[in-house]
Amino acid sequence: xxxxxVLIAGVGGQGVILSSEVLALAALADGRDVxxxxxxxxxxxxxxxFSHVRFGDRVHSPMxxxxxxxxxxxxxxxxxxxxxxxxKPGGTVIVNDHKVEPVRMADVRSYPDDxxxxxxxxxxxxxVVPATATAVEIGNHRAANVILLGALAAHLDIPGEVxxxxxxxxxxxRLLALNQKAFAAGREMVVAGKPG
Amino acid sequence: xxxxxxxxxxxxxxxxxxxxGYPGTPSTEVLESLAGYEGxxxxxxxxxxxxxxxxxxxxxxxxRTLVTMKHVGLNVAADPxxxxxxxxxxxxxxxxxxxxxxxxxxxxxxxxxxxAKMGKVPLLEPSDTDEAxxxxxxxxxxxxxxxxxxxFRTTTRLAHTRGIVEPGARTDVPRRDFSPDxxxxxxxxxxxxxxxxxxxxxxxxxxxxxxxxxxxxxxxDPAVGIVTHGVPYQYVKEVAPDATxxxxxxxxxxxxxxxxxxxxRFDKVFVVEESEGFIQQxxxxxxxQNVVGKERFTNIGELSADLVAxxxxxxxxxxxxxxxxxxxxxxxxxxxxxxxxxTFSALRKLKVLxxxxxxxxxxxxxxxxxxxxxxxxxxxxxxxxxxxxxxxxEKVVAVIxxxxxxxxxxxxxxxxxxxxxxTTMILLDNSTTGMTGHQEHPGTGHTLQEAPxxxxxxxxxxxxxxxxxxxxxxxxxxxxxxxxxxxxxAHPGPAVVIARRACVxxxxxxxRERIPYRVDEEACIQCDYCYESGCPALIRGAEYPWxxxxxxxxxxxxxxxxxxxxxxxxxAGTPAGSKEG
Numbered sequence: 001x002x003x004x005x006v007l008i009a010g011v012g013g014q015g016v017i018l019s020s021e022v023l024a025l026a027a028l029a030d031g032r033d034v035x036x037x038x039x040x041x042x043x044x045x046x047x048x049x050f051s052h053v054r055f056g057d058r059v060h061s062p063m064x065x066x067x068x069x070x071x072x073x074x075x076x077x078x079x080x081x082x083x084x085x086x087x088k089p090g091g092t093v094i095v096n097d098h099k100v101e102p103v104r105m106a107d108v109r110s111y112p113d114d115x116x117x118x119x120x121x122x123x124x125x126x127x128v129v130p131a132t133a134t135a136v137e138i139g140n141h142r143a144a145n146v147i148l149l150g151a152l153a154a155h156l157d158i159p160g161e162v163x164x165x166x167x168x169x170x171x172x173x174r175l176l177a178l179n180q181k182a183f184a185a186g187r188e189m190v191v192a193g194k195p196g
Numbered sequence: 197x198x199x200x201x202x203x204x205x206x207x208x209x210x211x212x213x214x215x216x217g218y219p220g221t222p223s224t225e226v227l228e229s230l231a232g233y234e235g236x237x238x239x240x241x242x243x244x245x246x247x248x249x250x251x252x253x254x255x256x257x258x259x260r261t262l263v264t265m266k267h268v269g270l271n272v273a274a275d276p277x278x279x280x281x282x283x284x285x286x287x288x289x290x291x292x293x294x295x296x297x298x299x300x301x302x303x304x305x306x307x308x309x310x311x312a313k314m315g316k317v318p319l320l321e322p323s324d325t326d327e328a329x330x331x332x333x334x335x336x337x338x339x340x341x342x343x344x345x346x347x348f349r350t351t352t353r354l355a356h357t358r359g360i361v362e363p364g365a366r367t368d369v370p371r372r373d374f375s376p377d378x379x380x381x382x383x384x385x386x387x388x389x390x391x392x393x394x395x396x397x398x399x400x401x402x403x404x405x406x407x408x409x410x411x412x413x414x415x416x417d418p419a420v421g422i423v424t425h426g427v428p429y430q431y432v433k434e435v436a437p438d439a440t441x442x443x444x445x446x447x448x449x450x451x452x453x454x455x456x457x458x459x460x461r462f463d464k465v466f467v468v469e470e471s472e473g474f475i476q477q478x479x480x481x482x483x484x485q486n487v488v489g490k491e492r493f494t495n496i497g498e499l500s501a502d503l504v505a506x507x508x509x510x511x512x513x514x515x516x517x518x519x520x521x522x523x524x525x526x527x528x529x530x531x532x533x534x535x536x537x538x539t540f541s542a543l544r545k546l547k548v549l550x551x552x553x554x555x556x557x558x559x560x561x562x563x564x565x566x567x568x569x570x571x572x573x574x575x576x577x578x579x580x581x582x583x584x585x586x587x588x589x590e591k592v593v594a595v596i597x598x599x600x601x602x603x604x605x606x607x608x609x610x611x612x613x614x615x616x617x618x619t620t621m622i623l624l625d626n627s628t629t630g631m632t633g634h635q636e637h638p639g640t641g642h643t644l645q646e647a648p649x650x651x652x653x654x655x656x657x658x659x660x661x662x663x664x665x666x667x668x669x670x671x672x673x674x675x676x677x678x679x680x681x682x683x684x685x686a687h688p689g690p691a692v693v694i695a696r697r698a699c700v701x702x703x704x705x706x707x708r709e710r711i712p713y714r715v716d717e718e719a720c721i722q723c724d725y726c727y728e729s730g731c732p733a734l735i736r737g738a739e740y741p742w743x744x745x746x747x748x749x750x751x752x753x754x755x756x757x758x759x760x761x762x763x764x765x766x767x768a769g770t771p772a773g774s775k776e777g
Binding site: 011012021024028033034035036037038039045046047048059060061062063064065066067078079081082084085086101102103104109110111112115118122141 | 300325352353356357358359360427430431433434435500501502505513514515516517520521522523524525526527528529530531556559562563564730732735736746
């Protein structure tokens with residue numbers, strides 16, 4: 001079984017680490033070798049955060065080499081651009097239709113609102129998911145990460161019951177119903193073929 | 197399990213009964229994880245040297261001991277680290293040192309392997325998560341066999357990578373008797389006897405390295421030979437799966453014969469190592485000449501599979517898109533309602549020189565606050581401020597957090613008092629060690645295991661060392677803070693302002709009922725003063741600022757900065773976050 005490479009990126013506080021943990025645990029429960037290489041620490045505070053999840057027969061490097069990521073899951077639009085070059089030619093970028101302005105540094109350029117078009121022109125399959133808006137609708141903006149995970153799950157060959165069980169094990173009971181709803185909503189958007 | 201969790205698991209399996217450290221990314225989770233195991237007495241110490249000293253005592257007393265720190269922590273603990281090998285240990289002693297190539301959460305890159313060489317301490321480094329577990333067990337056997345402290349090095353990538361770990365059972369190791377022998381410790385006359393013994397020990401360790409199972413040759417293509425270690429080994433396996441590889445798990449001392457025999461088999465051998473060319477330099481000193489290393493693999497930042505491939509084959513590394521599209525940097529920032537934002541908002545108007553220290557508040561140096569002028573290392577702010585006074589600066593303020601002050605700030609404040617330097621210090625007391633993720637410390641009233649503990653009375657402490665001017669302020673009250681700092685600067689001797697408010701991310705603070713604020717667009721004059729708060733909940737709109745109400749915790753710092761009272765509490769019934777698209 002070939003190695004599947006996923007890169008999850010977002011802004012500190014959006015739940016990048018949680019969603020990558022759920023993905024890694026689901027792949028593990030499905031019997032794959034898994035490595036999850038993440039960056040946290042300072043970036044918990046509003047900085048750029050990423051996490052690589054790789055699963056298959058045998059995984060070596062905890063981070064996927066550039067140009068080899070199968071799925072980039074971006075919880076924020078600018079972060080899709082930051083890590084876009086990791087995606088393989090023709091690979092898939094699942095992006096939350098959500099913008100978080102970074103702190104203004106010396107870079108005087110304005111926020112690139114045409115980022116999704118840029119990635120499409122690069123030849124990637126760009127799947128835009130209104131995850132934050134949907135999360136607000138179902139009751140908590142923080143569930144956007146799990147909506148995107150649902151959208152990713154629709155692309156992967158990990159069985160539905162493995163996902164269900166992993167969510168139950170990893171999500172605290174008081175938040176489980178919300179997250180199950182979020183996961184299903186994200187999955188449905190892709191299965192129905194009309195995200196965004 | 198993460199690498200750090202695997203190390204904790206392995207230490208527990210090895211029968212460790214005492215563990216001490218000071219928080220520091222990427223080492224922190226080892227001790228946090230170990231605290232959850234039965235039979236291990238784990239604790240946060242005041243700083244790394246204290247932890248090391250306590251650990252030495254415990255190991256000499258005959259129990260297996262772990263001491264944890266990040267790379268710069270070893271600088272703090274360098275004094276005992278260099279002296280301990282002369283005496284040698286009794287019970288197994290391992291010091292875990294986590295380097296941070298790439299400076300993900302550090303001020304410098306530092307290859308701690310050189311410490312092992314300088315201290316003549318054997319050094320092990322694992323290359324993946326499960327090996328971290330098994331190798332730390334071996335580290336204890338090594339330590340007891342050679343009566344030597346052992347250094348166990350990891351990096352950010354190893355520490356924070358999750359992989360599959362097969363947990364084992366705990367070996368209960370009985371306490372070893374301590375037999376007093378004063379000739380092992382103390383004064384130069386004895387140390388001179390110990391010095392040649394240290395060289396003999398190093399020689400025996402070199403012989404051990406030849407046989408050690410962690411230094412392995414993986415046969416492959418007879419034309420391609422690679423010497424590597426740690427996480428770079430994984431990159432090698434990723435991009436050159438067929439190469440013949442000598443993977444070193446023991447990095448000091450190196451297995452001389454094994455390296456010579458390996459290198460003799462190839463025309464040219466690549467040494468793939470992260471950070472400095474430590475192995476390469478050691479090999480050169482052994483007279484091995486057919487080596488290519490740092491010429492091809494940078495000593496700056498973290499290696500990756502891409503960089504290793506590029507070094508081995510000359511293949512280009514995929515560039516990011518920043519030349520084609522505006523990939524704006526996204527540095528971290530202080531949280532909405534962070535008490536430090538209040539302090540810095542107050543300081544900005546005072547036009548003072550601010551010496552900073554290590555913690556979340558270091559982020560105060562970024563725009564829009566731009567409130568910190570210098571930052572070096574733990575505890576440096578106070579001494580730096582005193583020095584600026586000596587150089588003739590009149591308005592200098594040192595800012596330092598509660599945990600950092602206890603770690604290494606106190607001696608500098610005593611020096612300022614003793615020498616009567618008019619140093620002004622703001623103690624940013626947020627009741628936790630914030631940056632590393634809320635660790636307890638001697639001022640919080642709780643232990644690592646959350647048990648109640650005595651807590652340092654900061655006012656009494658600074659008064660007791662002779663600071664006469666001490667005020668306690670709420671950093672959310674900008675005018676009060678400004679006045680307090682002005683008064684402190686005007687005081688002829690050392691002065692302390694304690695800015696006291698708990699970190700907004702602490703669970704009890706998060707649970708508090710908060711009334712968010714909103715911008716009244718009719719009253720707003722678009723002066724942009726509110727943006728100076730640097731608050732992440734305050735969003736720059738096309739015309740007017742607006743407040744993301746789910747993030748706003750109602751600190752009202754922005755409202756205090758507003759000259760026309762256009763920022764007001766949200767009335768009941770107004771939908772929150774209505775502008776989110």
